[in-house]
Amino acid sequence: MEKYKLFDAEYKLACLVWDNEPINSTDLVRLCAEQLGWKKSTTYTMLKKLGERQILQNREATVTALVKREDVQKYESRAVLARSFEGSLPIFLTAFLDDHRLSQQEAEELKKIIEEAVE
């Protein structure tokens, strides 16, 4: 069975629910504010998103999880989103303002320089 994949923030919200379910949605909002620094609207937006994906449910102001913790996996890669963000920048601007990403070789080189300097 394929696992549900969650982003970091989604995963953290789900964890709060697993730890405390069933939990009153007002309490969850308070909990999210304390632990995740979220505004009320942020929490409800996220609840709605995960509700649509059948991971959490919010019924009569009580939030419960629909999937088990073992069935959920965090996204390791953010490459998809990152690329889409980068795609919005004109090439010349990225090239001009941003240094090119380090190649493996360059990274190794720098590592050596750091080590040498410390010795």
Place this chain on the structure above:
Amino acid sequence: MSYLPELFSTILDMSITASLVIIGVVLVRMCLRKAPKVFSYALWTVVLFRLLCPLSFTSAFSFLGLLQINSLNNAGVWELMPNAINTAPASTVPAGLDNLEQVLNPSLPSSAAIASANPMPTAIELLSIIWLLGVVALLAYSVVSYIKVRKKLFPATLLKGNIYQSDQIGTAFVCGFIQPRIYVPAGVKEADLPYILEHEGTHIRRKDYLIKPLAFLVLIMHWFNPLVWWSFFLMSRDMEMSCDESVLNRLGNGAKAAYSSSLLSLSVSRSALPAANPLAFGESNIKARIKNVLNYKQPGFWVIIIAVLAVGLSVMVFTANPGKQEIDELDPIRSLAWEVMERDIANYELDPEIRIIDQKITRLELLKVFEALGDTPIHVYALEYRLLPEDLSKVVLAGGMDVDEDGWLKETCSMGSPLLVVSINNGSMELAGIVWTGESQELESAVKDLLAAKDLKRAETEKLVEENLSIIMSSPKEASNPFAYIRAHEQEYVNIQKYGGEEALQYMLAQFEKGNAEGLRGAIMMQLSKELLGLRNNVTDDTLSPMEWYQALDIIEDTLLPDFQYDGPDTIEKLVYAAEIEQNSGTHLQGFTIVAPKIFGSYEEGKLLRVFATTYSGRYRLYGKVLDQVGGSVVPAAITYKKDKNGNYVLLDYLQSQDGAHWAPSIREFCRMPLSGQEIPGLADTIIGHYADYDDLRQLHFDNLYKHLAANGIREATLTNSRGEIQFSMSWPDRL
């Protein structure tokens, strides 16, 4: 000219000035390579200032002053490309140079041809639109990418304090303007976190998160200038490096390795970062930064002192505009040229509707040196300049006058352009006069004539004053009172006043200056000077000795005012006012003219119109708050106009009553119809009868005087007659 091209011109000027400063800053920055980067970072404030602020203070110690481009206009705005895009400043040799003729007193011809502003779109207007489109596009792009970043950050989760975590980002940065937050990538290693937080915290403390967006906005404003992009890039780098150094200062040198490892690992792990968006705060140039961190040493005392001095000095030198004073001292010819221009401006501004808001010299060049023409070497300079009127449509262009494509007035008039004839005396320059390119005389002989005329005038004045003075002083020997001498030789005294006039006054004041004004000679000259000065004499203490009086003398300049202008609706009155002003006014140096006509009738016959009026005219000068009447008359006249094909009346003929015994007959003579010449019954008697009591005219005259002064912003002015009775005052209650 609309607002946009003007704005663009200003931006362009700033951009060019800033480019020079950028190059300077880059040079200084190279010298500061070994110093802490905070000094390089601080240097960029000058560039920021130059890119943002068109105004600056002037100083003799200015970097820009090193460049021999003297284009400081009168508003303190340093203008390198006057009005942005201008055609090349004139040809090198003015036309008709071989054919010159001197004209001693340059004054503006007063004939009238109305100029119309040319509304053709110019290159500058087109460029300014392109510029605006670029600005809008870049602004839109920044806002969109800022929103995108904020979206990626939703929802980030709280780590602690103002630090948030997100798996949507590849590197740490600060985001937000009012309550900036630090965002770190979700997967960041525990070991790296303290260093990252220290770095980003430093950015927040130093308000870098506000400085960078500001710098970016300025970059957008100057998007067309590659040097500005370059300096933005260098500035970002200096900002990051000085931030790194500040972290090391706090954590100690031992943290170097760990800190640079953190920089490295963060940069390797990230895939994309919002660094390209300056509204968020990312890293830049990892390799250079790591090297900088590893090589960083806490600066020694002397390094700091020297760097502080270097930066302080650079800031001062790069911020200042070159001082006008400095230019003038270095270049006295330029100050003479400014003087000539100021005179021309004063001429224009006599018309209350005209204001010259800018001026520039487009050419000032030594044309010829005459070593042996006079007692001193003579240099002739060609001068060309432009004046920018606030509203070109208000300027009446006389024959030969011209306007360039940007609405600047050219100096040329029907006489061509001015050549300054300058005599060099012990290294100091004195303007001997002006000759014009447009006249048909050879330059050398024109200059010769000018000098000869000047010498002759001076010699004549000297002779007149000295000869008459010696006669006055010759008797009565026994008297001690200078007035006894004056009374004994009233004719000679009047000669100096009447024939010497202003020149005699200048000569006598020069004698005071030389100290050649002792005793009786001084006393008589003082009396003469006082009378010639009239209301310009500021010294009221009559007990002073001649030399004391001269020391205290500070000649009150008169306020130059234009002639009266009729602004009522009546066509006939308008015509008569215009004709009377033309008839009665002199040059502005002879004061301003107020007229008050009483119209007895106007008769039209065919295309001719004849108006009969008696006019009370007066010419005044204003010294401070005191009015001086320098001339005036009450004269009946018949003014004839011809209707041209556009239906406008053009002055054809002006007939005045004659003096003395001919007075009444001359009036009867001109009281006729304009075309047929038929006598108009009863008109002459009415005019002659009215002349016996023209109190109504006096009233109208002073009403007009009041209106005119008020319209020119004069609130206080008093006119006193020879008996010391007040004839007119701006503060008379019945006028309020």
